[in-house]
Amino acid sequence: MQANQDSDNFLQLNLGPSHPATHGTLRIFVKLEGEIIRDMKLEIGYLHRCFEKMAETHTWNQVIPFTDRLNYVSAMMNNVGYVMAVEKLLGIEVPKRCQRIRVIMAELSRIIDHLVCIGANAVDLGALTCFWYFFRERENIYDLFEAACGARLTTSYTRVGGLMADLPEGWVEWCRKIIENLPRTLDDVEGLLTTNRIWMDRTRGVGVISEARALEYGFTGPCLRATGNSYDVRKAHPYYDYDKFDFKVITQTAGDTYARFLVRMAEMRESLKILKQALDDLPEGPVNVDDWAITLPPKEKVYDSIEGLMAHFKLIMHGIKPPKGEVYSYTEAANGELGFFVVSDEQGRPYRVRCRPPCFAIYQAFPEMCIGQTVSDAVATLGSINIVAGELDR
């Protein structure tokens, strides 16, 4: 932190880019009058890796590991969002089992993302206990991911036209056991925070944004739903049979930090509902589309037949070649609408991949949410809008 006195008696304070409250690399520059923020400037880009440029020099499947590093708190959702866009361009539909597994992974990721957001938000405001409670559950879910795909954080689980692998034996029962324990943790944290006087005083009326302004800024996801708008891609434009699951869209009206906390807490319970239904009704069958121009042939075919060997070789060396065209595909990620606009020129590599990150739109409104409040309120607000620098800067 640096501070220097301005000529007109304002204090200029620099937070970040490396500051514990930013949970990433963001730079916030504020002008203070006493303790009140009078003006604020943001500098982003500290984690910019030009994902969109890198995607242009790799095959369609090689882009998937890059998507892990967008919102690294819920990597599975980025994997799903990206391959959905490519599949839309190819005009294919993945098998039901694959869709259901993707839903399970996405909902588990949503829970993790909300756990991290609320846990870290509470830590910033001095409530360390909830963080430990939540991170215990998060570790359990990461164990599940590890069992399914070998990686915890950077999963790269999906492939265009399917998945890297089917679920291992016993995974579904294990997952059931883990999600059975989750409501208890949620109850514990609700008991600690929801009606906690200090928590309420620190979060109510803090970082307020109205529904109209939120829409103006292009908010989506929990931050928009905390203002009273019920837009949720899973309900408005259902994909992967989301319309067949029984769950509610959670809204609050206050638009403040407390409302965002309540929305996230309740959304985790809704995700649990979806998870239970999806696990109970997991269809049997293949997880990959049966088209060797898109997914790798089974290993025995590669070893035993010339067609299989050729298909394998072609796919690894030249990649998938979607028809010429451009599509936009969108999913409800933990922070809001995560969109991918992909363009193919049939050369085996994306001509353009555009990622529409929900954070980018939300973070833009941060000064408006903070001006007139104190620096400690800004910290509370920043935690509640869940800015993930990997997704913000790409």
Added chain:
Amino acid sequence: MPEIDTSLLENKLPGFSKEFSGEILEVRDYHGDLTVVMSPKIIRKALSFLKTQLNFEVLLDVFAMDYSKFEPVTPERFSVIYNLYSLSRKRRVRLKLYLNEQNPEVDSVHDLYASANWFEREAWDLFGIKFLDHPHLTRILCHNEFEGHPLRKDYPSDGYQQLRKASASLGL
């Protein structure tokens, strides 16, 4: 010039084709995505019409494209795409406009939709598209000393540039 499917447009965006007849260059419905290619001059009018008359409350995204290596050849090298969403009608539309190579510039829409501000800065940073009357058209993702626009097709994919001196103040 291709025939414009006004019935499709009239069905999805009532009144739009009448309001902007002659300025619409192409209408496409590909995999359920409606794309309207327009002349860049009337972008502000078109967006405010969509916002006020047709309830497109949210501007989800603004981004640019460089078509210089694309086949078939497009009318101009650059394009800017506006991705709009209507909550009440649950409808999406993409407005697309082509900008020429020598002078890629278009009016800013930051005052129509607040979300456009940073998205336009990003398009300037990565593609060098100039948004006229933008209040603060500076680099947003790349650093201040960066030269060139990295997402242009003629920028090398390994063209790393190192920052020598970080800015101490962001100038409030």
